[in-house]
Amino acid sequence: MMTIYTVREGRTVRGEGIPTADELRAAIWIDLLAPTREEEQAVQAALNLEIPTREEMQEIESSSRLYKEEVALFLTANFLYGVDEGEYGSTAITFVLAESHLVTVRYATPKAFAVFSNRALRTPALLQSADGVMLGQFEQVVDRLADVLERVGADMDRASRAAFRNARSHSKVKVKARDAEMKDVLIALGEVGEVTSRANETLLGLSRILTFVGAEKSTAVRKEAKNSIKTLMRDVRSLVEHAAFLNNKANFLLDAVLGIINIDQNGIIKTFTVASVALMPPTLVASIYGMNFAHMPELGWHLGYPLALLVMVVSGVLPVFYFKRKGWL
Structure with missing residues (x-):
């Protein structure tokens, strides 16, 4: 599915389907969600840009994920999605940044993208430039990851209290109830570790993209965007440190819970x-x-x-x- 965002007369106009070449050239942001071959060819013909395939997006080499073709920057990273639904995972998303257009290619919808698209409809100022759209999406992703890590930390605290409360409980507590509670604690810690690892993967991918964009001399990135890039890099570094702290805490709690289970056994x-x-x-x-x-x-x-x-x-x-x-x- 293709969605284009254009600013006309101070308003954001969103269009779906396959637009004309003129409409594509007038769009600031072109969002391709699981694009068909016809949609890819339409974008390539109108903007003279090579849209990477899904197989190319899955490649892990740095040279395949971050590169430049003429003035366009091709930036790919894995992003966390599906945390609210409980079926979380990581999906590769490619940002093709040209002088006047941003093309995003994805096969899943992280919540940060949905939130940013709704904000862009209400606030046309977010679509003033292609690099501004990309950095705005990155800011939304960072805010979303901060919320996810806060929730993960709260879940870990609850699991920790449950585990140690269980360990201090008297022998009168039914064995089946204690076993069920410890099982829930182990599952919660496993989910915390999984979400934290995937969030850390997203943050590391963002860090690589921001470092590449900040160091690359391209007309697609305005000088005004440099300060935003530096701010985002500081935020990403702080979240990486926090994610590492949560991961270490999860490992400590996992060892503690396994120790309690071993004592009972x-x-x-x-x-x-x-x-x-x-x-x-x-x-x-x-x-x-x-x-x-x-x-x-x-x-x-x-x-x-x-x-x-x-x-x-x-x-x-x-x-x-x-x-x-x-x-x-």
Whole structure:
């Protein structure tokens, strides 16, 4: 789907479908969402720009993601999307920045893009220049990632409190309820780590793009945009540091939760070990008197049977008292 944004008489005009070549040349921002071959050819013919294919956008080499052709800059990075829906992922988005046009090629819709397009409809000043549109989108992405990281931090704090509250809870708490709560904590920490990693990937991609744009001498980037680029780079660096902090905290909490689970499991194993050790002497006594030898004097005693039972009980209780005295129980 192709969407074009043009400013006419102080108003933002949005058009969909395949416009004419004149309409494409008049547009400030051309947004291609999962474009068809016909849409790609229309943009290429009108603007004399080569639109990268989806396979080319997936390449990870820096030279394939950040390069210049004549005056146009081709910038590709992975962006986080789908956090609100719970089905998050990363999608490659390419920005083709020319002197008077910005072409975005994407196959998913991060929320920051939808928010920026709605803002552009209300505020035509956002579409004054192609590089201004791109930097405005980057600012929206950075703001969105900041909100995501704040939410991730809050989710991590809740998971942390739940884990340690569970660890301090008394033994009267049902085992199934504790196991279910610890499972929820592990799932929450796993999601936190996944979202943080993908957010960090987006921030690193933005950092590379901004560094490339700031260093590249191109008429597509105005001198007035340099200050915005520097500000964005500072914001991106601060978020990268915060994302690294959250990732380290998630790893620490994951280790702590696994340690708590190991302690609980060790307690269960210890119980089974004590039970097996306590049952070994009675089993030995019962095995001895279960042998089929002809001459076993105890079998003829009148009190032989209750005496054997008494020996089995005493031999089973003594190890338990020994373990308690040692503090192993």
